[in-house]
Amino acid sequence: xxxxxxxxxxxxxxxxxxxxxxxxxxxxxxxxxxxxxxxxxxxxxxxxxxxxxxxxxxxxxxxxxxxxxxxxxxxxxxxxxxxxxxxxxxxxxxx
Numbered sequence: 201x202x203x204x205x206x207x208x209x210x211x212x213x214x215x216x217x218x219x220x221x222x223x224x225x226x227x228x229x230x231x232x233x234x235x236x237x238x239x240x241x242x243x244x245x246x247x248x249x250x251x252x253x254x255x256x257x258x259x260x261x262x263x264x265x266x267x268x269x270x271x272x273x274x275x276x277x278x279x280x281x282x283x284x285x286x287x288x289x290x291x292x293x294x295x
Contacts, residue, residue, distance in 0.1 A: 205241070205246060205247050205262065205265060206241075206265055206266055206269045207244075208238060208241045208242045208265065208268060208269060209242065210238075210239075210242045214272065214273060215239070215242070217273060218235040218238055218239050218273075219235075219239070221235040222235050222236055222239070230278075231276060233254050233255070233256065234264050234268075234276040235276065236253070236254050237250055237254055237256070237261050237264045237265060237268075238264065238265070238268045238276070240253060240254070241261075241265045241268075247261040247262050247265065264276065
């Protein structure tokens with residue numbers, strides 16, 4: 201049985217912010233892609249078509265669609281990753 205994509209409805213403010221991300225030359229490309237996913241989903245496009253248009257897998261499109269529904273604009277940011285920073289300091293390198 202196929203999964204049904206979550207329906208997205210945007211407020212005028214959310215739509216304006218997502219369009220600003222897409223249009224800004226200073227936006228990170230991963231945020232542009234995520235914003236494009238949400239905008240296309242709000243237009244009612246299926247995940248398969250969105251995936252083709254933005255160059256992601258259908259699964260990833262579903263991830264961003266669901267995260268937006270759960271956390272709205274905050275959901276488009278990367279989640280904290282487990283573990284340390286992976287940076288060594290001069291003190292730890294010399295000891």
